[in-house]
Structures are given as C-alpha cells and as structure tokens.
Amino acid sequence: xxxxxxxxxHESHGHxxxxxxxxxxTFLTKYVFSQDHKMIAKQFLITGMVWAVLGGLMxxxxxxxxxxxxxxxxxxxxxxxxxxxxxxxxxxxxxxxxTTHGTVLVFFVLTAGLSGTFANFLIPLQIGARDMxxxxxxxxxxxxxxxxxxxxxxxxxxxTGPFSGGWTAYPPLSxxxxxxxxxxxxxxxxxxxxxxxVVSSLLGGLNYIATILNMRTKGMSMTRLxxxxxxxxxxxxxxxxxxxxxxxGLILLIFDRNFGTSFYLSDIFVNGVGALSNExxxxxxxxxxxxxxxxxxxxxxxxxAMGMVSEIMSVNSRKxxxxxxxxxxxxxxxxxxxxxxxxxxxxxxxxxxxxxxVFVLLTLLIAVPSAIKVFNWLTTLWRGNIRxxxxxxxxxxxxxxxxxxxLTGIWLGNAALDIHLHDxxxxxxxxxxxxxxxxxxxxxxxxxxxxxxxxxxxxxNSLGYIHFWVTMAGAYLIFWPMHYEGLAGMPRRxxxxxxxxxxxxxxxxxxxxxxxxxxxxxVQILFLIxxxxxxxxxxxxxxxxxxxxxxxEWTTPINPGHxxxxxxxxxxxxxxxxxxxxxxxxxxxxxxxxxxxxxx
Amino acid sequence: MSNVTTASTKEAKWWNGGKSPFDxxxxxxxxxxxxMSDAFTFGAFLISYGTVRFSTNGWPDPNAVFKxxxxxxxxxxxxxxxxxxMTFILIVSSVTMVLAVHAGKxxxxxxxxxxxxxxxxxxxxxxxxxxxxxxxxxxxxxxxxLNPFINADGSASTTNFTNFFFTIxxxxxxxxxxxxxxxxxxxxxxxxxxxxxxxxxLMIEKAGLYWHFVDLVWVFVFTCxxxx
Amino acid sequence: MSQDxxxxxxxxxxxxxxxxxxxxxxxxxxLILGFWxxxxxxxxxxxxxxxxxxxxMMAKAFYIVAYFMxxxxxxxxxxxxxxxxxxxxxxxxxxxxxxxxxxxxxxxNYDRNFKEQSTIxxxxxxxxxxxxxxxxxxxxxxxx
Numbered sequence: 001x002x003x004x005x006x007x008x009x010h011e012s013h014g015h016x017x018x019x020x021x022x023x024x025x026t027f028l029t030k031y032v033f034s035q036d037h038k039m040i041a042k043q044f045l046i047t048g049m050v051w052a053v054l055g056g057l058m059x060x061x062x063x064x065x066x067x068x069x070x071x072x073x074x075x076x077x078x079x080x081x082x083x084x085x086x087x088x089x090x091x092x093x094x095x096x097x098x099t100t101h102g103t104v105l106v107f108f109v110l111t112a113g114l115s116g117t118f119a120n121f122l123i124p125l126q127i128g129a130r131d132m133x134x135x136x137x138x139x140x141x142x143x144x145x146x147x148x149x150x151x152x153x154x155x156x157x158x159x160t161g162p163f164s165g166g167w168t169a170y171p172p173l174s175x176x177x178x179x180x181x182x183x184x185x186x187x188x189x190x191x192x193x194x195x196x197x198v199v200s201s202l203l204g205g206l207n208y209i210a211t212i213l214n215m216r217t218k219g220m221s222m223t224r225l226x227x228x229x230x231x232x233x234x235x236x237x238x239x240x241x242x243x244x245x246x247x248x249g250l251i252l253l254i255f256d257r258n259f260g261t262s263f264y265l266s267d268i269f270v271n272g273v274g275a276l277s278n279e280x281x282x283x284x285x286x287x288x289x290x291x292x293x294x295x296x297x298x299x300x301x302x303x304x305a306m307g308m309v310s311e312i313m314s315v316n317s318r319k320x321x322x323x324x325x326x327x328x329x330x331x332x333x334x335x336x337x338x339x340x341x342x343x344x345x346x347x348x349x350x351x352x353x354x355x356x357x358v359f360v361l362l363t364l365l366i367a368v369p370s371a372i373k374v375f376n377w378l379t380t381l382w383r384g385n386i387r388x389x390x391x392x393x394x395x396x397x398x399x400x401x402x403x404x405x406x407l408t409g410i411w412l413g414n415a416a417l418d419i420h421l422h423d424x425x426x427x428x429x430x431x432x433x434x435x436x437x438x439x440x441x442x443x444x445x446x447x448x449x450x451x452x453x454x455x456x457x458x459x460x461n462s463l464g465y466i467h468f469w470v471t472m473a474g475a476y477l478i479f480w481p482m483h484y485e486g487l488a489g490m491p492r493r494x495x496x497x498x499x500x501x502x503x504x505x506x507x508x509x510x511x512x513x514x515x516x517x518x519x520x521x522x523v524q525i526l527f528l529i530x531x532x533x534x535x536x537x538x539x540x541x542x543x544x545x546x547x548x549x550x551x552x553e554w555t556t557p558i559n560p561g562h563x564x565x566x567x568x569x570x571x572x573x574x575x576x577x578x579x580x581x582x583x584x585x586x587x588x589x590x591x592x593x594x595x596x597x598x599x600x
Numbered sequence: 601m602s603n604v605t606t607a608s609t610k611e612a613k614w615w616n617g618g619k620s621p622f623d624x625x626x627x628x629x630x631x632x633x634x635x636m637s638d639a640f641t642f643g644a645f646l647i648s649y650g651t652v653r654f655s656t657n658g659w660p661d662p663n664a665v666f667k668x669x670x671x672x673x674x675x676x677x678x679x680x681x682x683x684x685x686m687t688f689i690l691i692v693s694s695v696t697m698v699l700a701v702h703a704g705k706x707x708x709x710x711x712x713x714x715x716x717x718x719x720x721x722x723x724x725x726x727x728x729x730x731x732x733x734x735x736x737x738x739x740x741x742x743x744x745x746l747n748p749f750i751n752a753d754g755s756a757s758t759t760n761f762t763n764f765f766f767t768i769x770x771x772x773x774x775x776x777x778x779x780x781x782x783x784x785x786x787x788x789x790x791x792x793x794x795x796x797x798x799x800x801x802l803m804i805e806k807a808g809l810y811w812h813f814v815d816l817v818w819v820f821v822f823t824c825x826x827x828x
Numbered sequence: 829m830s831q832d833x834x835x836x837x838x839x840x841x842x843x844x845x846x847x848x849x850x851x852x853x854x855x856x857x858x859l860i861l862g863f864w865x866x867x868x869x870x871x872x873x874x875x876x877x878x879x880x881x882x883x884x885m886m887a888k889a890f891y892i893v894a895y896f897m898x899x900x901x902x903x904x905x906x907x908x909x910x911x912x913x914x915x916x917x918x919x920x921x922x923x924x925x926x927x928x929x930x931x932x933x934x935x936x937n938y939d940r941n942f943k944e945q946s947t948i949x950x951x952x953x954x955x956x957x958x959x960x961x962x963x964x965x966x967x968x969x970x971x972x
Contacts (some may be wrong), residue, residue, distance in 0.1 A: 261767075756950045
C-alpha cells in the first residue's frame, strides 16, 4: 500500500479545518482500525472481493461436477483432500459447496460487499458530511463483518465440513445434528457467523439511516438527494427491520439444536436413531421467519445497484434522470412490498391456498414499480449523448439483466406455475439473473465509476471492456439455458443428473454451461488484476471531476482526507440531475440557481 | 421538484438539510431505529409463539401454571398475583426513569441520581422475581424441552409451551439485565459529573428510551403468556 | 430556573402522574378480566375478553410510547418515521397466524393419528410434583 503513503502528502492539506487532524495516523489507525468512512468502504470492498473469488471458485468446482459427472480430476484431490476422493467431488462436498456459495455470495458479497462498500463510501460524500454519524460504530460494523467471515471461513476446515443444507438453512437439516455431516459443528459456526453478520448490518444500517437523515449539508433537501442515497436509505431501513427476524429465527434454531426444544421439529424418524420425541413444532415456521428476512434481503441486494445505476446512467447520458419522483416512489413501494411477499418462496410447503393467493397478488404488484424503474432508465438513455464507459456499460447490462430476470419472476410469482417450477433450474436461472448477476453488474458499475474517487486513479478501460462483454455474454449463456432445463423439470441442488434417463439429454448442455462458467470466472480474475494493478499503477486522475458529474463527491480534492472537504462543506442549491439544462452540459449541485434559469 | 421544496412551507424546511429533520441529535435517531429493530426481534418471537399456538390443538391454562407465590405454602392457588407484582415493579421503574430523564432536562443532578437509583432497584427487583419464578418452574419440572403441565382440556401438552415461555421471558430478562447495566453505567457517569461537564443529559434520555422499551415489551409478553 | 421552565416542570410532573395512574388502572382492569376469565368456559365469551385484553394492551403500549418515550412531544416527522414502518406488523401477524391456523386444520383433517393423540386425556396430576412422569423422564434422556 505504498502508494497510499505517497498520496498522503496530497491529503495533508485536507486536514486543517476540523477536529480530526490533531492525532497522528499510524498504520493501524489508518488502514486497519480506521474510522474514516472511505477506508471502511475499501475494507468492505476488498473483503467482499475475497469472498466473491472464494464463492466463485466454489461455483466452478460444483459446475465441474455437474458438467463432467464421470470425469476424474486428480488435482481436485490435492486441493480438497478427502472431499474429492479419487479426483471426484463427493456428494457431501458438493452440498457444502453449493450451500457456502449461496451464503457467502448473498450475505458477504452482495450485502456487505455491495451496500457496505457503497453506503459507506457514497453517503457522506454525496450528502455533504465529514463522516458517518458515528464513525466508531461504523468501524465496529466492519469488524463484526470481518469476524463473521472468519467464522464462516473456519467452518470450512472443521472435520465434518461446513453446513450443507442449502443457504436457506431449513430445519430439520439445520436443526438436527445427525441429519447430515454438515449439520454438526459446521452448522453451529454458520449460525454464529450469521448472528455476527446481523449485528454488523444493524450497526451499519443504523449509521446509514441516522447519517442520511441528520447530517445532510445545507440545502440538501430530501428531494435533492441523488437516487443512490435514496436507494441506500431504503436498503438500510430494510436491513434494520428484517435482519432481526432472522436473528429470532436463528435463536430458536439454536435452542432446537442444543437444548432439546421442538420449535421447528415434529414427528421425525431418523434412520438408525428411531423416532424423535420432538412434537408440536413446525419446520414451516422457520421458513416463514427466514423468508421474512430472505425476501427483503433480495431488495437489500438489488436496491443499491438500482440507485447506482440511476446515477451512472444519468451522468453518462448527459441527461437528467427521467422521472426522479417516480423513481423515488417506486423505490419506496418496492421497499414496502418487500416486506409483504415473503411466502411466495413457500407455495409448495402446504401454505394455505387462500393465503397463497394473497401472496401472489402482492408479489405481482412488485412488477409495477419495477417496470416504472425500467422504463425510466430506458427513457433516460433515450436520445442521450451516451458515453460508453465501462461503468455505463455495466449499468446498461444491469437493466438488461433486470428485465430478463424480472420477467421470469412474474412467472414464478404465480402459485399455480410455481408448483411446477419450484426448486428447478428455472428458479436458479431466475434469481441468479435478477439478483445475483444483476446486482454484481451494479457493483461493477459502481466500482468502475467511483474508482477514480476511491484511489485517485483510473481502471484500465480496455480490460474493462473485455470484462464487460465476456461477463455479459457469459451471464446469458450460463443462465438462459437453465430456464429450459427447469421447464423440463430438472431439479436444483442435485449432485448428479446422469443417472436419470429424463435428464440425460441435458448432459451436453450442462457441460456447455460449466465451460462458460469457467471462462466467466477467469475474466473476473482479469478484473481483479485490473483493480489491484490500477490502485498502484493506474492512470492518475488529474481532473477533480472526471465524469463531469453534478454530485458533491466530485467537489472534494482528488484524494480527499478524513473529513472529505478541506474547507467548509459546500452548500447545495439544486437537484443533482441538471445535465444539458438550458444548453449547459452540467451544473453542479453547488452552483446557485441563476436568475433567468428555467425550472426543470 | 427541488424548486417546489425551496418555496414551500415552514414544515418542509425541516428537511432542507443542515439540521436534523427531527430536531434531535443522531444518537437518538439511532436509538429509535435500534428499538424498532428490536421490536421486530421480539415481534418475531411473539408471532412465532402465536403461530405455534394456532397450529396446536390444545394449550395449557396459564392460570393453572403460574399460580404460586414466594414464601406461600406449597400448593397455594394464587394465579396472576405474582406476575402482577412483577408488572407493577416494571411500571414503577419506568416512572422513575421518566423522572430521571426529566430531572436531567432540568440539569438537576440530585434528581437524576435519586431516580436512577430507584430505577436500578426496580430492575434488579424484577430480575429477582423472574429468577424466583424460573427456579420455581424448574423445580416443578419445567424447562426447555420439558413440560410437566397438561392442556386446559386435559390432553397432553407439547413442550412448546415451556420452550416459548423460557425463550421469550429469558430474552426479555436479558434485555432487562442489559438495561440495568446501562443504567448503572449512566448512574456512575452522572456521579462523575460527566453530563454536567457536557452540559446536557442526553445520554440519560437514550438510556431511558431503552428502559421504556423493555417495559413496553413486558406489556406484550405479560399479556401473551399470562392473560391470553 | 426561570418562571417559564418552572411551570413547564409542573406540567411534566403532572403528566407523568396522570400516565402512571392510567397505566395502573389499565393493568388492574386487565387483571380483573384475567381473574374473571378463570371461571368462564364459553369459548365465545373467552374470545371476547381476550379481544378486550388485547385492546387494553395496545392502549398501554400507546401510553408508554407516547408519554414515557416522549414520542407524542416530538416533531411529526419523527413520529411518522417510527409509526409508519410499524404498520408492517399488521400483515406480519395476520399471515403468520393464518398459516399457523391452516396448518392445524391440515393436520387435523389429514393426519388422523395426530387428531386422536391430541384428544387423549392424561391423568391429572399435581403440578408441584417433580418431573418423574414418563414424558418428562424420556425427554430428559434425550437431552444432548
């Protein structure tokens, strides 16, 4: 990190006007236990990247099994040891990989890595604050996340392996230690890790909410906030209100596991053990509690991406965002609906059909705000003077994926269709496109767009274009065929399809998907190389406002110090989307409204 | 749009940035949102309890279970008496907490100290009552996974009655305990003149919010377990 | 202390007294209803009393939040940001309880063994006795 030291001379002048300059930053307080929101954001980003690589590697490994079920890869045994005896992944290892892949990508990469990074980085910079409301709690939030990820990582090295009952951790697999190898200490560590993660997201979320509400600079009214901030605000509210429900569910699960209760258990017979005495509980209760978090979680993942995409699209189309208030309203209604639709994940559990039909109705309602957002993005692009930067391409890619994945969501939201499609590859394709890859695209867009602000250097554009086009094509090549497999009834989470006559026809297709998955993974490594190379050796940013953007973060010095603005915090006089207004290319938020200026 | 807000009424000016739209400092916003979050934790517990009750055919009659009183002879039948004492203890401690917060607003250190001490005593008294009740129930054979009681209609009861009782009252008791610890810290800080130096007793207000929330949760727990 | 804050001080104390009395009265009414319910076997009436108790519970919650937690005297902005999200509880409660109820009906309709099991009466025994009955004993053995 020597370049940071070099940049320090740059920032030293940014420290004279507020309380932070008194103490001298040591390595430990600057890079490790930093209370600067920008450093914490980078910590979140890099930890998230480590997990993305690990989670991606896991998917490559289990795709290897699905694509080449009969082949043997001796090198696997040298990596995985007993989990790949004879060069073939064992079923237990396969389930462990699938479970951990889901858990880490949903929680560690797309929750902490995405909203942790960009909420921390953008909120103070874009609302005009020196730092978060409580920098100390912000630091704690990262270290709770870090501890959670260490616990999760350690679960991979226990004798019986990590938890292997799916990222949703349904009982009885998660509640009975005897249910599977992964249900033993692997599950205990999984619960501890998730509990720490809930604390982390709570500390972060409270901070984001309080900061956005209380710390806006003068003139930054709520309707002048960039849509990024609005999206991050709703994300934080969703997290603060839904994660505690998961915590309650996990506490009950701990009691079921260790103290002989039967919250989730009833009428169970275990081979070799006999009938269990647990009575009166219901495994479906856990599913309700889990999905009461789980569904808002989908939007915790998606909303930050939506916000950043709105911002990046407007900047790079040189046009105001189309329908600011409609965007805001749709964010709000998505956030509300997110809490009302959880049981659409549970249509085949024996849910009351009438209740199910209410959930169908509420679920389909989400299509309305989602469509509003999509049309607003498209009309923002319409006749814009578009600059196809890598960030912009990823933003457009996000919209494409959001449409394709969102439309299959309407299929799955119908209980009648869902009974056929539930737990097939159709579902896998749906949520990977709409939530997984789309949010990943939002994250990439954000990284490409704000990298100059984070590190004072640019990412390499050519590598960025290669990264985008291969990932974009790869995403569709991987997940589009899965829709057909799912419609044909191919269930998810199966170890080996080659033993079923009806799925033999997909052997070729599965191999194709696996091959593309590996190529796409390799290109992500290319992105990482670009990222870390550019931190140190990238082209230097010379213009404090490289994208000719209106928002406040570009009014700071190129390498802002702790406290962001060397002098006074600027005042805000207009909304952030005055692009191409009255023939002027862009008017920053800090520019006072002229006398003859037309209102937008 | 932004033009509309600039030229709007006084009320909208709260949102124009540069100050808190709620006219409170950030810590209080955080405390309120933390309590909301905690409300969902307790809500999830109580709703789970309700769900299991709704999915079960019979349920023990609380009056047949919670009918004992400390120092009373074995087999005394005094339903609701002990728990009503616990409820009043918590309400009274909440009242003394309000008085402490109010004394803080008036910069009346003596009043803060006096009322904080009463609040802490109330909290400890509540915890003692709960400890006694748990101990008593445990002696009757009730614990997580053990339910000696039968349903009101005379059929066998599932262990979920005691499971939920111990989990939820335990989680509430844990909150009372942490509230007492917070209050003790606040008392020590008051005695050390920390708040006099700061010129305000806002920390006491935040601790008060937490304490009232604990009381609030008890209102729900009390009703759900002892009355319904 | 100026005259103004002094008058305010008395107002606040008076309000605290008032709310304390209201909370005590509500609790006492709840307890009376609770005692009354012990002797009542009619399911309809029991349900009605339970409904009243829930309303009283909500009233108590209102007084604690509004006066003790001071929410009523905050700006409307803060009140709304607290109250509006709590509305999520409505559907949270309805959906969970409805599905719990439906689960019971399903089991009673399609699992005859379950229905029979839940109607068998057990010998009434003194609750004060130690947990030496089969059920408790078996459970204790299960303990991990």
